[in-house]
Amino acid sequence: MDEQEALKRNGTERAAILLLTLGEADATQVMKHMGAKDVQRIGAAMTQLQNISRREVTHILEQFTTTIEGQTSLGVGVDDYLRKVLIGALGEDKAGGVIDRILFGRSSKGLEALKWMDARAVAELVRQEHPQIIAIVLAYLDSDQSAEILAQFPQWLRTDVIMRIATLDGIQPTALHELDEVIEKQFAGNTGALKSSIIGGVKTAANILNFMDSSQEGELVEQIKKVDEPLGAKIQDLMFVFDDLASIDDRGMQEILRAIPSERLLLAIKGADEEVKQKIFNNMSQRAAEMLKDDLETRGPVRLSEVEGAQKEILALARKLAEAGTIQLGGKGEAFV
Template sequence: MSDAKKAPQRSGTERAAILLLSLGEAEAADVMKHMGAKDVQRIGAAMTQLQNISRAEVQEVLQEFTTTVESQTSLGVGVDEYLRKVLIGALGEDKAAGVIDRILFGRSSKGLEALKWMDARAVSELIRQEHPQIIAIVLAYLDADQSADVLAQFPDWLRADVIMRIATLDGIQPSALHELDDVIEKQFAGKTGVLKTSVIGGVKTAANIMNFMDSSQEGALLEHINKVDEPLGTKIQDLMFVFDDLLEIDDRGMQEVLRAVPGERLLIALKGAEDGLKEKVFKNMSQRAAEMLKDDLESRGPVRLSEVEGAQKEILAMVRKMAEAGTVQFGGKGEEFV
């Protein structure tokens, strides 16, 4: 009992890593075969960072897993419906929707899913000669951070064209997506995966991709979009996750963020933050730490805007990962991007 009390609060990713480590190499490998690239990388990273796992904590994770399976498996429930409930419970409704579509509606895809295992430069070389609409579909399918890295390889004019096409995508016919999948599959072989069908693209997807882009590229891109289609640019900007949206994190979550963010990066990021966000940060630190940070902010000389924006982007990327792992939760519009 005492071990359980002292056990640290684990994120969903860390609990999954503990579960897989407890299964043994062969069994864990079999499970991970069914995961996407990002999930494998995230859980693999968590495995390397886990230390001093007590027997009581392993038993607690196993018991939680067993309880979850037993409570959600019952007679009369179809496999597809069971899978739906499990994934929604594990990932949340928004994130689970895409995964469910990929599993239930397209079980033979290889080409598109294999792109998730490639670096951004390789993906950009593979698709840069395609029509912008094809590029838009591919990037809408990939994870937002990878799509942002791919977009960074393109010239400004193509970047803007592709983002606008992503924002105005309204679903893709499964047959068309299968054709695209086949074309990509013919260019390389050896990777397996599943196909995502109808829920591709949209303003939210475009905004999420732009959240991961360099600040200078993001600004130029929004300016170009606003010139071509101002209402669309406004919709994208309204859904983008900005540094001051950290105000939407509850106090417990903010304390987790402050433990994870390097002090120097926090100091630089706060140089460009609203007073309300600064106060929230101070509130969730010890009195001594808050006083020291206030003194550092006052004594620190001018900092270039690009440096401030860079630090804020780093912290936002870190917070997104924490949100995906269930460590922090958002209210308001920021929740759309986690």
């Protein structure tokens, strides 16, 4: 039963359990290498864990090729543990806002706070601003969060904003000043975290679209092509969808499969292109492939949104591995690295 419970855990929950088994110093070092989104998600998951059995912990740690010894005390004093780890990883000033956001639902101040805010809240914050300001904000944030924010806007504004992101070549001083004023007005905090830098561009626009629902993603690309056919084609060339996994070399596919929980993989490949399924089966052991095929046959109908959600998780993982240089992705056009 404990093994079954462990298999049901998603990647965020498994990471939270792993960090809770480490000492504060080691957990701190790990979290220093995480992005804002990952820290928030894993931190929130830590606070939700209760009564985790030692056997379940062992099953999860075996998947990280790690063993544990001694009794665990997961679920006891998590708030205090999380506070110490976050302060060690982020520093006391920044950690204060993160802790407030995770534990008490209070938002921190300053431009960096946007990364910790709910997508709907950020959308409301910038909705009335000029589309160029919205484009700069979304280009600055993580692509998955930007996709969620973009989904809150009407179609015409989505198209306008994503085209501005695609053609954005850094931040002009006037636009940066305007952005500073907007954030200052809303938070009355320090906006010095954002410096003039090269953000935006076709690749950023493509990454944001990759995180959107398939229907919204398709509509946006078509709308962009109607306005600017070459720009729409450039964005589409850099987009990477689930069926493109078939173009990854075997070593790259094996790297991806090692990091995907079996339950999420099962969901993702339901309804996937046969070429993708075969690529996945070919890069698993014969026994694992047969088990996955059996699970596919016996698994009942699932919501399309669940399938797409699992596929987006795997694509996000693939992009992270590509950015780290571990694998190379082949998209619809040139290589996506």
